[in-house]
Amino acid sequence: MAGKQAPEGYDPGAHPPFAVTADIVIMTIRDGALRVLLVERRKDPYAGSWALPGGFVEIDEDAHAAAVRELAEETGVDAEDFHLEQLATYSAPDRDPRMRVVSVAHLAFAPELGDAVAGSDAAATRWWSVDDLLADPDAPALAFDHEEILRDALERVRAKLEYTTLASRFVTEPFTIAELRAVYGAVWGLLPARANFTRKVLATDGFVVPAGTTGEASRSGGPRPTLYRRGPATDLQPALLRPRSKAEVDAEDAVRGEG
Amino acid sequence: MAGKQAPEGYDPGAHPPFAVTADIVIMTIRDGALRVLLVERRKDPYAGSWALPGGFVEIDEDAHAAAVRELAEETGVDAEDFHLEQLATYSAPDRDPRMRVVSVAHLAFAPELGDAVAGSDAAATRWWSVDDLLADPDAPALAFDHEEILRDALERVRAKLEYTTLASRFVTEPFTIAELRAVYGAVWGLLPARANFTRKVLATDGFVVPAGTTGEASRSGGPRPTLYRRGPATDLQPALLRPRSKAEVDAEDAVRGEG
DNA sequence: CCAAAAGTGTTTAAGCTACACCCATGA
DNA sequence: TCATGGGTGTAGCTTAAACACTTTTGG
Numbered sequence: 396m397a398g399k400q401a402p403e404g405y406d407p408g409a410h411p412p413f414a415v416t417a418d419i420v421i422m423t424i425r426d427g428a429l430r431v432l433l434v435e436r437r438k439d440p441y442a443g444s445w446a447l448p449g450g451f452v453e454i455d456e457d458a459h460a461a462a463v464r465e466l467a468e469e470t471g472v473d474a475e476d477f478h479l480e481q482l483a484t485y486s487a488p489d490r491d492p493r494m495r496v497v498s499v500a501h502l503a504f505a506p507e508l509g510d511a512v513a514g515s516d517a518a519a520t521r522w523w524s525v526d527d528l529l530a531d532p533d534a535p536a537l538a539f540d541h542e543e544i545l546r547d548a549l550e551r552v553r554a555k556l557e558y559t560t561l562a563s564r565f566v567t568e569p570f571t572i573a574e575l576r577a578v579y580g581a582v583w584g585l586l587p588a589r590a591n592f593t594r595k596v597l598a599t600d601g602f603v604v605p606a607g608t609t610g611e612a613s614r615s616g617g618p619r620p621t622l623y624r625r626g627p628a629t630d631l632q633p634a635l636l637r638p639r640s641k642a643e644v645d646a647e648d649a650v651r652g653e654g
Numbered sequence: 655m656a657g658k659q660a661p662e663g664y665d666p667g668a669h670p671p672f673a674v675t676a677d678i679v680i681m682t683i684r685d686g687a688l689r690v691l692l693v694e695r696r697k698d699p700y701a702g703s704w705a706l707p708g709g710f711v712e713i714d715e716d717a718h719a720a721a722v723r724e725l726a727e728e729t730g731v732d733a734e735d736f737h738l739e740q741l742a743t744y745s746a747p748d749r750d751p752r753m754r755v756v757s758v759a760h761l762a763f764a765p766e767l768g769d770a771v772a773g774s775d776a777a778a779t780r781w782w783s784v785d786d787l788l789a790d791p792d793a794p795a796l797a798f799d800h801e802e803i804l805r806d807a808l809e810r811v812r813a814k815l816e817y818t819t820l821a822s823r824f825v826t827e828p829f830t831i832a833e834l835r836a837v838y839g840a841v842w843g844l845l846p847a848r849a850n851f852t853r854k855v856l857a858t859d860g861f862v863v864p865a866g867t868t869g870e871a872s873r874s875g876g877p878r879p880t881l882y883r884r885g886p887a888t889d890l891q892p893a894l895l896r897p898r899s900k901a902e903v904d905a906e907d908a909v910r911g912e913g
Numbered sequence: 914c915c916a917a918a919a920g921t922g923t924t925t926a927a928g929c930t931a932c933a934c935c936c937a938t939g940a
Numbered sequence: 941t942c943a944t945g946g947g948t949g950t951a952g953c954t955t956a957a958a959c960a961c962t963t964t965t966g967g
Contacts, residue, residue: 410673410710415745415756451669454754458745484743484758486674486717495713497674497756499743573946591930593947616939617945633928634893832919850957852920876918877964892955 414496417461418449418541420482420548421472421503424565428524429552429581431545433537434469434517440492441538445523447545449498450516458499466503470511470520478564479503482548490540500544502551504564525549526584556582558634560602560626569606569622572596583637595635601628673755676720677708677800679741679807680731680762683824687783688811688840690804692796693728693776699751700797704782706804708757709775717758725762729770729779737823738762741807749799759803761810763823784808785843815841817893819861819885828865828881831855842896854894860887 421432433445450465452458459481463474482500490496511520528534529546537545556562556579563570565578572593580586587595596602603623610620680691692704709724711717718740722733741759749755770779787793788805796804815821815838822829824837831852839845855861862882869879 410675410755411713412671413674413711413756414669415672415674416669452672452745452756454670455747457747458743458756481742483740484717486711486758488714488716496669497672497711497717497758499745499756571946588930589946590932590948595929612938613945614939615944616937616942618937618947620946636929830919847957847959848919849921849959854956871965872918873966874917875915875964875966877920879919895956897957 411495414491414494415452415458416449416496416498417452417458417465418447418498418500418544419462419466419474419479419503420447420500420545421466421474421477421505422525422548422552422565423505423507423522424578424581425507425522427577427581428526429549430522431525431528431548432470432472432511433521433523434513435519435521436538437516437518443518444538445521445535446538447500447541448517448520452499459501462499462501469514469517471514472505472508472511474503477503477505478561482544482551485540485544487540498539498544500548502548504552504561506565506567552582553637557636558631560599560628560631563603563625568624569608569610570624571610571620571622572603573620575603575623579635579637585638587635587638592635599628599631601626602631670754673750673753674711674717675708675755675757676711676717676724677706677757677759677803678721678725678733678738678762679706679759679804680725680733680736680764681784681807681811681824682764682766682781683837683840684766684781686836686840687785688808689781690784690787690807691729691731691770692780692782693772694778694780695797696775696777702777703797704780704794705797706759706800707776707779711758718760721758721760728773728776730773731764731767731770733762736762736764737820741803741810744799744803746799757798757803759807761807763811763820765824765826811841812896816895817890819858819887819890822862822884827883828867828869829883830869830879830881831862832879834862834882838894838896844897846894846897851894858887858890860885861890 423430423432432448434448436442436444436446448466448469450461450469452461453464456464459479462479466472466474480502482502484497484499486497488495490498510522513520525545528537529542529549536542552561562575562578562582565582566574575596576587576589576592579592604626606622606624608622610622612619682689682691691707693707695701695703695705707725707728708721709728711720712723715723718738721738725731725733739761741761743756743758745756747754749757769781772779784804787796788801788808795801811820821834821837821841824841825833834855835846835848835851838851863885865881865883867881869881871878
């Protein structure tokens with residue numbers, strides 16, 4: 396905040412010129428997996444690489460507005476419909492080969508959407524499995540430092556499911572408790588125990604509210620599950636902790652009388 | 655992230671030039687109150703106003719390094735000694751009257767330090783009580799959007815004491831459990847119940863480790879308290895929740911046999 | 914000896930885990 | 941009628957909250 400004058404050319408010791416971008420990590424659950432929307436870059440640098448949607452912040456908007464605008468321009472997705480929060484800012488001097496670019500990364504939670512449409516700067520868009528991107532050795536390297544951003548986003552999402560009601564942002568209303576539980580399973584990699592999960596969700600005031608209708612029974616039978624909508628609560632108190640090991644929960648789920 | 659060329663003049667539709675600053679909210683406990691280090695600005699804009707220490711990110715450093723450097727230049731405090739984390743980025747178009755300035759705010763936790771020395775851009779430095787700044791109607795208005803940043807920082811600190819061991823970053827080693835409890839009291843505005851707090855701290859593996867010595871008894875008597883140092887743990891699991899009301903804890907502390 | 918402060922014990926309530934059972938439904 | 945899956949019951953463990961008691965020290 397030390398005060399100097401406006402720039403002309405480059406006055407060392409004053410403020411060097413930066414570009415500022417807003418990038419968006421928008422996640423959803425699809426086919427039982429946590430997925431992130433990436434765009435295939437049409438232009439250099441990193442032409443042909445997959446990258447987070449995003450772009451330069453304009454002179455009359457803040458980073459949040461830029462994130463919303465760029466996501467719509469590049470993918471057709473309207474982030475106004477979803478929860479969107481700031482994640483962190485990435486400012487390594489060499490993170491963009493062209494010049495100093497500081498990126499304000501954002502994180503959005505979306506229910507399952509259709510395929511996104513590629514904007515003019517994008518050759519394609521795709522909902523990538525986060526697990527595949529981060530764990531599969533055959534996965535493509537992401538542009539810039541976007542893999543680091545994605546890892547930070549994943550950690551944030553995992554933590555936020557523990558102490559907020561944001562899991563419900565991943566499902567389309569109305570939804571069943573089982574669908575909500577599947578969100579936790581996809582994000583954490585292991586399912587919370589079914590019976591206790593149901594009780595916890597219903598006992599947390601304002602997490603979900605009954606929608607007044609029931610869903611379809613499964614093809615192989617079973618009762619019609621109650622449908623819910625998102626409630627007004629934002630925090631989970633006490634928190635919903637992740638189970639300790641996958642084996643235990645799988646075992647529980649396989650037990651007869653527990654299916 | 656859409657690619658364009660480096661700037662010359664201003665090409666609308668390409669990337670507008672921004673300045674990027676790193677501001678630091680460095681907090682400590684002093685005289686029983688949570689305090690933040692501010693500098694009195696010597697230059698316009700906001701000359702004479704109190705502001706967070708900070709300044710422009712240089713061309714060859716990231717925001718974290720700039721935060722450390724600027725804090726040292728303006729106040730003589732070396733943030734390398736303390737916990738320093740990114741808080742959030744502030745990018746409202748009108749937040750600086752001169753031009754577009756995006757600020758990457760940082761948050762640091764320091765034990766009690768002496769008075770800081772004012773650097774060349776600062777007329778003075780002062781450890782302000784956070785409560786006074788945010789609640790007292792006679793408190794001066796801070797420069798830029800620094801009050802908003804300070805409010806966000808306070809919320810972050812309050813939350814982090816619940817689920818991390820960062821409270822120990824506010825005390826000088828070696829320290830007593832009572833000093834650690836006073837940190838919680840200053841940050842939350844209410845003291846955790848003494849007996850249960852002691853048990854919780856000691857039961858959390860790696861929160862504190864015995865220093866092997868004992869401190870001084872108070873002037874009015876009492877046993878010599880055990881001294882501790884910070885342990886390797888960073889997270890509190892389960893969390894240490896804040897008490898619900900100030901009245902209850904005050905009452906508890908006033909009760910005989912509990913003083 | 915008294916007040917203050919540190920450390921520890923105890924009782925009660927609350928939450929979570931694990932497991933069991935019942936019921937509605939579709940094949 | 942049987943397999944599937946949603947909803948609920950419950951015993952046992954762990955943790956936290958509230959309160960009491962003992963001990964050590966300086967005045």
